[in-house]
Amino acid sequence: MPEAREISRKHIAVFAFPFATHAAPVLSLVRKLSESAPDVSFSFFNTAQSNGSLFSKDDDFERVKPRSVDTGLPEGYTFGGNPQEPVNYFLKATPANFKRAMADTGLPFDGIITDAFFWFAKEIAEEIRVPWVPYFTAGPRPLLVHVDMDDIRARIGINGPEDQTLDFLPGFSAIRAEDLPDGIISGSLDSPFAKMLHKMGQMLPHASAVAINSFEEIDPIVVQALKSRFSNFLNIGPFILRSPPIYDSDIHDCIGWLNQHPKSSVVYIGFGSVITPPPHELEALAEALEACEFPFLWSFRGNAEEMLPKEFRERTKDIGMIVPWTPQLKVLGHPSVGVFVTHCGWNSVSESIIGGVPMICRPFFAEQKLNQRTVEAVWGFGVDVEGGKFTKDGTIQALKMILSSEKGKLMREKIGVFRELALKAVGPDGTSTANFNFLVDFITRC
Numbered sequence: 285m286p287e288a289r290e291i292s293r294k295h296i297a298v299f300a301f302p303f304a305t306h307a308a309p310v311l312s313l314v315r316k317l318s319e320s321a322p323d324v325s326f327s328f329f330n331t332a333q334s335n336g337s338l339f340s341k342d343d344d345f346e347r348v349k350p351r352s353v354d355t356g357l358p359e360g361y362t363f364g365g366n367p368q369e370p371v372n373y374f375l376k377a378t379p380a381n382f383k384r385a386m387a388d389t390g391l392p393f394d395g396i397i398t399d400a401f402f403w404f405a406k407e408i409a410e411e412i413r414v415p416w417v418p419y420f421t422a423g424p425r426p427l428l429v430h431v432d433m434d435d436i437r438a439r440i441g442i443n444g445p446e447d448q449t450l451d452f453l454p455g456f457s458a459i460r461a462e463d464l465p466d467g468i469i470s471g472s473l474d475s476p477f478a479k480m481l482h483k484m485g486q487m488l489p490h491a492s493a494v495a496i497n498s499f500e501e502i503d504p505i506v507v508q509a510l511k512s513r514f515s516n517f518l519n520i521g522p523f524i525l526r527s528p529p530i531y532d533s534d535i536h537d538c539i540g541w542l543n544q545h546p547k548s549s550v551v552y553i554g555f556g557s558v559i560t561p562p563p564h565e566l567e568a569l570a571e572a573l574e575a576c577e578f579p580f581l582w583s584f585r586g587n588a589e590e591m592l593p594k595e596f597r598e599r600t601k602d603i604g605m606i607v608p609w610t611p612q613l614k615v616l617g618h619p620s621v622g623v624f625v626t627h628c629g630w631n632s633v634s635e636s637i638i639g640g641v642p643m644i645c646r647p648f649f650a651e652q653k654l655n656q657r658t659v660e661a662v663w664g665f666g667v668d669v670e671g672g673k674f675t676k677d678g679t680i681q682a683l684k685m686i687l688s689s690e691k692g693k694l695m696r697e698k699i700g701v702f703r704e705l706a707l708k709a710v711g712p713d714g715t716s717t718a719n720f721n722f723l724v725d726f727i728t729r730c
């Protein structure tokens with residue numbers, strides 16, 4: 285039986301992408317919108333499993349209601365180890381799964397907010413004559429690259445020269461073809477994921493507004509270029525400053541451990557929610573940490589006993605702490621953290637900026653290489669590891685450079701300037717606050 289709709293309430297459909305760190309930032313946005321627009325209710329369409337990890341029994345389901353969409357997985361599916369496989373099944377199930385779930389509510393909708401990946405929402409929104417607001421959960425540079433993908437392909441060519449710079453794009457003179465995400469001009473051009481990103485780039489300029497988890501001052505030239513491509517480009521981040529992280533409990537007492545160390549002395553290591561570096565790189569990183577003797581806190585995905593060198597934990601127990609999960613925003617905000625060894629996922633880059641901590645970058649996939657290059661060559665507050673992979677010597681060199689050289693000190697000062705800009709952007713008179721208020725007003729009126 286369809287639910288009764290409260291007469292005065294607007295009702296917005298939200299489509300979440302249930303993999304990596306995507307659904308959580310979209311839910312954070314929706315929760316904040318709901319606080320600011322109490323007359324609007326939201327249906328949060330996502331897989332049951334992802335919703336299960338995001339919602340708690342104390343949530344206000346009246347205003348933000350989790351609703352399940354089909355995963356697209358065949359019956360009896362068992363995960364075979366390839367993380368791309370469930371993603372591909374899910375993409376194949378779209379948009380039918382979202383459309384079916386919307387129809388199952390029996391309710392009308394006044395607008396659609398989606399992860400920016402879901403380009404097909406433009407067609408759904410047109411069919412039911414409501415606005416579509418996509419939310420891009422990464423940074424402005426990959427967004428521009430996706431929107432200008434056809435132009436990039438035309439100018440560089442598929443599998444064109446890797447060292448060619450993208451100086452034809454505003455603000456991109458330090459970016460080379462090799463820094464682009466897989467699927468733009470090389471790699472898996474025909475994968476379901478690459479095709480989705482291509483369509484996304486074509487559809488976003490037709491959205492009613494495009495929101496992004498970033499702030500205007502971080503990259504003014506690129507932001508200006510994006511403003512010229514969209515009707516309303518709304519930088520509303522770093523959103524984590526507006527809305528506290530969902531998983532920030534400190535069950536391993538990382539903060540207590542950090543309290544025991546001097547200012548800017550600790551190496552924090554974390555590779556987000558998807559990546560574990562390959563065994564030989566884990567070994568090289570561990571050997572470098574042991575040789576340098578800097579204190580370290582490691583958020584380790586997987587079994588550290590089995591995956592790290594034999595007796596490494598025992599030998600480093602006085603200088604190192606290895607845990608399966610940390611309250612990362614708080615860790616990076618702790619004064620004793622001096623460097624972040626990261627895969628350059630956008631949330632990690634943003635949190636490092638908020639904490640004022642320079643980075644050692646080892647990107648793996650998606651837009652992480654582009655983030656790394658931007659951090660190093662454009663913003664100047666991080667380095668890559670020599671040769672692009674962890675080796676013992678290359679990692680020692682990068683750690684010493686950031687923790688005990690003048691260059692490292694300069695990087696800390698540089699990232700401190702960005703930190704101030706980020707804090708100002710979400711402050712009472714900040715640009716992100718103004719853009720967020722615009723969005724609240726927009727959904728209230730739609």
Ligand SMILES: O=c1ccn([C@@H]2O[C@H](COP(=O)(O)OP(=O)(O)O[C@H]3O[C@H](CO)[C@@H](O)[C@H](O)[C@H]3O)[C@@H](O)[C@H]2O)c(=O)[nH]1
Nearest residue numbers: 304305421422556557558583609610612629630631632650
């Ligand atoms: O011990 C940990 C480890 C991670 N985190 C949090 O997990 C998130 C990780 O996000 P991110 O750094 O963006 O990495 P991924 O989970 O790998 O994110 C995916 O999604 C991002 C946003 O679209 C992309 O930028 C990345 O390339 C993609 O891999 C961050 O908020 C961290 O604070 C913790 O709180 N504690």
